[in-house]
Amino acid sequence: MSAPELDVVFTAPHPDDLEIGMGGAIAKLVKQGYRVGMLHMTTGEPTPRGNLETRAAESAAAAKVLGVTVCETLSLANRELMDGPEARYAVAAFLRRHKPKILVGMAGRTPAASPDHYQAQLITEASRFYSQLTKWDDRFDGTEPFQIQHLIYRPVPFAAEVTHYPTRFVIDITDTIDQKIEAISCYRSQFDGERLDRVIHYIRSLGGTEGGSAGFAFGETYALHRPIGTSDMVQLVGDWKVPPPDKSVGSRD
Numbered sequence: 001m002s003a004p005e006l007d008v009v010f011t012a013p014h015p016d017d018l019e020i021g022m023g024g025a026i027a028k029l030v031k032q033g034y035r036v037g038m039l040h041m042t043t044g045e046p047t048p049r050g051n052l053e054t055r056a057a058e059s060a061a062a063a064k065v066l067g068v069t070v071c072e073t074l075s076l077a078n079r080e081l082m083d084g085p086e087a088r089y090a091v092a093a094f095l096r097r098h099k100p101k102i103l104v105g106m107a108g109r110t111p112a113a114s115p116d117h118y119q120a121q122l123i124t125e126a127s128r129f130y131s132q133l134t135k136w137d138d139r140f141d142g143t144e145p146f147q148i149q150h151l152i153y154r155p156v157p158f159a160a161e162v163t164h165y166p167t168r169f170v171i172d173i174t175d176t177i178d179q180k181i182e183a184i185s186c187y188r189s190q191f192d193g194e195r196l197d198r199v200i201h202y203i204r205s206l207g208g209t210e211g212g213s214a215g216f217a218f219g220e221t222y223a224l225h226r227p228i229g230t231s232d233m234v235q236l237v238g239d240w241k242v243p244p245p246d247k248s249v250g251s252r253d
Contacts, residue, residue, distance in 0.1 A: 023180035024173025108159030
């Protein structure tokens with residue numbers, strides 16, 4: 001049976017990274033009718049709070065909440081995740097099977113958190129390139145080459161460096177932020193009680209800040225390594241939904 005073709009694939013190193021960082025956009029795309037895939041590069045184990053069976057069940061539950069077409073977890077090593085041939089082959093094979101138009105991954109170093117995060121960025125970038133390579137099918141489980149049109153980054157809010165991308169845009173997740181929080185809440189082994197409350201506070205605070213910058217109640221910021229082109233400037237900028245303090249037309253000054 002052939003693997004389903006996807007419109008968008010989201011990648012991250014551990015189960016719960018995608019839900020925390022990109023869950024609003026994932027749910028939004030699904031609601032808009034797109035076929036979305038989630039790829040966890042590792043199981044996330046060992047951790048002080050979980051085990052393989054629990055994390056797998058939590059990941060499946062979160063994917064069901066978000067409504068994705070495919071959710072897969074690779075067997076790359078947590079805590080030892082490194083950009084290299086093995087990881088590139090594994091991720092690229094998944095991409096070649098599912099043929100997404102868009103690939104989305106985390107971006108930025110997190111020296112106070114897992115080094116797997118930045119390694120996952122490097123793996124995602126390399127795997128996008130590897131997915132199109134010819135005469136190398138044996139390294140990718142016999143899958144055929146496929147060219148992914150777009151690579152989109154989800155910048156880490158608390159990265160070590162401030163990175164300036166040619167393009168940033170904000171996705172309105174006002175109608176999916178509760179769904180995002182529900183998906184995160186599936187990871188009971190990682191977030192329970194006060195810990196979950198703090199994560200939810202963080203999600204709503206960051207979502208409000210990012211969304212407010214673009215005129216939305218809640219949003220998620222994404223970036224590209226190139227400019228976005230348009231033939232319709234009016235459609236691109238859209239309607240600015242934030243009213244001025246005085247709703248009357250014109251200035252009183």
